[in-house]
Amino acid sequence: MNEEPTGGSALPQQGLPAERVLDEIHLLRAQDRPTHGGQLFAYVYDPAVPGLDELAATAYAASAHVNGLDPTAFPSLLAMENALVGAAAGLLGGGPGSTAPEVVGSVTSGGTESLILAVKAARDAHPEISTPRLVVPASGHAAFAKAAHYLRVGLDVVPVDPGTLRPDPAATAAAIGPETVLVACSAPSYAHGVIDPVGEIAAAAASAGVRCHVDACFGGWTLPYLRRLGVPVPPFDFTVPGVTSISVDLHKYAYAPKGVSVLLHRDPALRAPQYFAYADWPGYTMINPTIASTRSGGPIAAAYATLRHLGDDGYLRLAAATRDAVAGLAEAVRGVPGLRLMAEPESTVVCFTATDPELDLFVLVDELTARGWHTQPQLSYAGLPASVHLTVTAAVATRVGEFGPALAEAAKAARAAGPVVLPEELRTLAGTLTPDALTPELVGGLAAGLGLGGAAAGSPDRMAVVNSLLDAAPPALRERLLVEFVGLLQRPHW
Numbered sequence: 302m303n304e305e306p307t308g309g310s311a312l313p314q315q316g317l318p319a320e321r322v323l324d325e326i327h328l329l330r331a332q333d334r335p336t337h338g339g340q341l342f343a344y345v346y347d348p349a350v351p352g353l354d355e356l357a358a359t360a361y362a363a364s365a366h367v368n369g370l371d372p373t374a375f376p377s378l379l380a381m382e383n384a385l386v387g388a389a390a391g392l393l394g395g396g397p398g399s400t401a402p403e404v405v406g407s408v409t410s411g412g413t414e415s416l417i418l419a420v421k422a423a424r425d426a427h428p429e430i431s432t433p434r435l436v437v438p439a440s441g442h443a444a445f446a447k448a449a450h451y452l453r454v455g456l457d458v459v460p461v462d463p464g465t466l467r468p469d470p471a472a473t474a475a476a477i478g479p480e481t482v483l484v485a486c487s488a489p490s491y492a493h494g495v496i497d498p499v500g501e502i503a504a505a506a507a508s509a510g511v512r513c514h515v516d517a518c519f520g521g522w523t524l525p526y527l528r529r530l531g532v533p534v535p536p537f538d539f540t541v542p543g544v545t546s547i548s549v550d551l552h553k554y555a556y557a558p559k560g561v562s563v564l565l566h567r568d569p570a571l572r573a574p575q576y577f578a579y580a581d582w583p584g585y586t587m588i589n590p591t592i593a594s595t596r597s598g599g600p601i602a603a604a605y606a607t608l609r610h611l612g613d614d615g616y617l618r619l620a621a622a623t624r625d626a627v628a629g630l631a632e633a634v635r636g637v638p639g640l641r642l643m644a645e646p647e648s649t650v651v652c653f654t655a656t657d658p659e660l661d662l663f664v665l666v667d668e669l670t671a672r673g674w675h676t677q678p679q680l681s682y683a684g685l686p687a688s689v690h691l692t693v694t695a696a697v698a699t700r701v702g703e704f705g706p707a708l709a710e711a712a713k714a715a716r717a718a719g720p721v722v723l724p725e726e727l728r729t730l731a732g733t734l735t736p737d738a739l740t741p742e743l744v745g746g747l748a749a750g751l752g753l754g755g756a757a758a759g760s761p762d763r764m765a766v767v768n769s770l771l772d773a774a775p776p777a778l779r780e781r782l783l784v785e786f787v788g789l790l791q792r793p794h795w
């Protein structure tokens with residue numbers, strides 16, 4: 302190959318043979334973290350089912366050019382969407398014979414879009430409220446803040462108890478005011494994997510006449526199966542009175558390829574304000590249930606194929622493997638002195654923190670990465686310590702025995718290396734700099750000093766110093782620094 306795959310433009314003077322192009326993509330992909338194999342504990346969901354990827358890819362290709370813009374032109378997509386919504390509703394306490402027989406829904410591109418649309422539906426159901434507000438626990442996914450920001454909805458954040466990592470239902474009820482259009486909670490929260498007190502929160506919302514959204518993007522496809530396996534899962538779905546909408550991501554624990562989530566509403570009237578319709582222009586009358594107008598059928602067909610192939614029995618088996626993997630990982634954490642589980646696992650997250658200042662979590666994360674285990678560091682926040690998040694999927698089950706020794710070794714190496722000591726001027730900067738005072742020169746200098754950006758775009762192998770700097774900064778500065786750092790990475794190849 303003459304050109305580096307990262308060096309060339311996407312538009313060569315003359316088109317290249319298909320094989321060459323695929324080689325380039327494979328070369329690029331080799332730089333990525335491993336999406337399969339049970340050693341990446343965030344971003345990816347791997348059931349380790351032979352043949353599933355191929356099936357999903359074939360189904361994706363069959364519908365990639367189908368456009369969800371008009372369901373009457375492409376009834377195949379409508380049929381598959383309705384089947385996915387029906388399956389999700391059935392798992393989550395809705396459908397024929399249930400207490401929520403009128404459940405309807407939409408297929409969206411992901412959890413964030415589902416949450417934005419839940420907020421939009423709640424906001425637009427109340428055009429008389431000029432400054433609508435959303436009540437959300439501090440542990441709610443950042444996508445709620447994004448929804449509030451995009452939709453100009455005010456955000457009332459309810460703190461979580463540092464012990465239980467859950468919002469207090471009474472504090473949630475107290476946060477509901479005359480302008481509140483939606484109350485949100487999680488089943489479970491992404492960061493710590495704990496299930497919020499949905500029953501009490503939904504009751505408080507209902508008694509105030511306000512909608513209640515359960516964000517089950519992460520857990521909606523596993524909790525029902527874990528319950529069937531005997532895990533004590535509290536009620537969190539449409540069986541709970543007052544729950545008006547639920548989101549569940551199929552590209553998470555339904556193991557579908559990326560780009561597919563379901564947003565359910567208890568009845569069609571609740572869903573109606575989610576739609577956007579527009580007839581006041583000379584082109585086609587637009588009617589969109591989701592944010593995107595043109596939508597590829599690829600993710601929907603791939604999800605449909607995945608669900609049909611794995612089936613209910615398949616998901617039950619995968620949930621059992623995941624439950625065992627969670628237990629094994631939690632045991633591994635308990636076995637390392639100086640580490641503590643943030644919460645006893647009740648879903649498919651293992652989250653731990655350090656109790657010994659000599660054991661720096663960010664250094665530990667780097668040491669795990671060096672050993673092939675990719676975990677997700679979480680910064681300290683509002684009295685909660687920094688932590689390490691593990692999203693556990695079925696593929697981890699066969700690797701779990703290797704994790705304990707790797708964690709112990711990594712902890713030993715992290716202790717030997719000692720905690721990150723930020724240079725005094727950086728620590729002062731993090732503590733005193735206001736986001737507005739960040740100049741391009743300052744950001745460039747910081748990024749270079751931290752080994753970010755530059756010719757070999759991507760992140761450095763060792764992130765402990767970067768994470769320590771971010772950890773020392775307040776959230777507003779963290780946000781601004783990340784925008785600037787990522788902006789440095791996103792530069793065109795000419």
Ligand SMILES: Cc1ncc(COP(=O)(O)O)c(C=O)c1O
Pocket residue numbers: 410411412413414416442444487489490491516517518519520550562
């Ligand atoms: C609980 C929860 N809600 C929402 C989201 C956002 O989903 P997405 O990344 O698909 O937009 C996530 C993603 O991890 C999540 O865990």
